[in-house]
Amino acid sequence: MIKSRWFYHPLFIFIFSLLALALSLFLYIRSYLQVNEALQDVVIKYNLNAKQILQSETWVLILTLSLLVSVILAGLFIIYIYYQKMIQLYRLQQNFINGFTHELKTPIASLQLFLETFSRHELERQEQLRYLEYMKRDTKRLSDNVNRILQLGRLEDKNIKADFKDEDLISVIGQFIKNTPHLFDEGRVEFESEVESYFMQIDFGLFEMLLMNLVTNGFIYNKSREKVVRIKVTMIEKSLVIDISDNGIGLEKSELKKVFKKFYQVGRSTKGSGLGLYIVQSIVKLHKGEITAHSDGVGKGTIFRIVFKETK
Template identity: 35%
Template sequence: MFTVRKKNHSPIFLITVFVFAQLAWMGLLGLWIHWYVTNYLIFVKVGEKLAPQMVIDSPNVVIFVGGILLIVGIATIMSLIFRNLTVQMKLTRLYDNFIANITHELKSPLSSLQLYLDTFRTKEISYEKKQEFLKLMLKDAYRLNKLIDSILEISRLEQKRIAHDYHVHRADDIIRKIIDNSIERFRLPKSVVKITGKAEFDCLIDKEAIQIVFDNLTDNAIKYSSNSVEIEVNLSANPKNIIIEFSDIGIGIASRDQKKIFNKFQRLENRLMPSVKGTGLGLYRVRQIIKYHKGKISVFSEGENKGTSFRIELPVYKPTRKKYLESLSGRNKNKTVLADGN
């Protein structure tokens, strides 16, 4: 079905309108000054004629300054409206992209499921083939479920309604375990991922949430590698933070785009790797999860084709830091588990 195409004004058009609006206001300001000065002289002349006993010593400063302030105020309001509109337009564009991407991501497994159902309905299929198709159907159903879950979780994360299941873990052990799970999930050979360094401190984390973080980073490393995949994870720690550096040798990120990648709905087109599928929610979700753990995440890439490094900092868990624990559990009234997860 065809839809009606929306009329989108280009940024150049909007900037031109804005510049003309400003010129109009400046013109108005000039006119106001001109009118005031001209009329002041008339007032003085007429005043002298009609009432020579009245002496006008100085122009009426209140009216003059008041007029200028009014016009400047209107111009400022216009600038603010323009700025907000620009932000709004950018958001709308990102949202439209998100809808297009999510539709694609939902329809792909759905069409596969429909194809197999059609096949089962219309064709005689051998037992072995049936089993193979059922396996693929289950995989599609799992993919749909995962996608729907991620969308719902974003909404819960934003509304601070998520129930995190925090446990105390030995950072070194748990991070290695989580990365091993990601390797298994993405069916990567073990030799592809190298884990170095040590982080001999405890941390308080929701294992499932941190698994989502590393699954996302691994998925990106695979999707954005044009040749072979190679991942290096370096663990280190200081008395305050556990530091995890996750690097790949993929197509990298241009420096101008590095700031944008954690934005909601953000998708970056790369000429080295066009048409990479995704929703634009993955890294946004990663950042939200790390934020919930009172941590930080940043990205670094020397540029295109030079790989990407993510640096995650998670606070070291100290049993005496009651306030810290309370702040985490306060966000998590529905589910608070603070036992040793090892």
């Protein structure tokens, strides 16, 4: 939903533009029926130069009408821009619906197939464990998608109260990698820190989701034979910098800023929900940081840089 103040609302702008048009026509007619007659009376009464006075009136009229026409054109232009954004948002929402439907239907269909297999066939224990592992992955995928939607609602709530605690950010990243090995089945994660410790106010749950989204994206959008995600922490000019890079499909320059928009999907793909990076950016902002995306082009990987400026 596009949030705007009431005086930016297209309905108000449209009505205001119509009133400005009506007022300009009214003033035009009134100026020739009343103002011109009044000026002629003044000219006769004070024996003034009629040509000079009437010429001044003409310039005032032209200036007034020009300003009113400018208001009308500006109003119409704002309405045009607003509806262009509405159309773009509608398209993004359609892509999101298509992608998210796919993300939900695929694991559900897979679970149904495995359950039918269990009900129809006698399976050896080793084979049962293999199918159960597949089912666990599908339920985890469903759970992640539901959590994204729930987290999105929480982040967009203006009255959100994050559970901030003074945590060692380096330790938080290390714990995340240690406690979530199931996220790295498709590749490996390398962690390097030039900083021994860095304490700041962190909502542990939200920050863990931030890391999860960035790391899993590095594997999902990756066609390399050996998928690698690198997390590097450095200090640059008294700011803590976290670089999360991958050897994945990369991004075109035109997409570096778009990827953080809600519902946006690279190349209009149905892969993913289009919410991950939007949630990441929201979490970073909540922690008073900044995030940017960098890439040398398609096929050359992506680097997501998070910067926390020192506030101590």
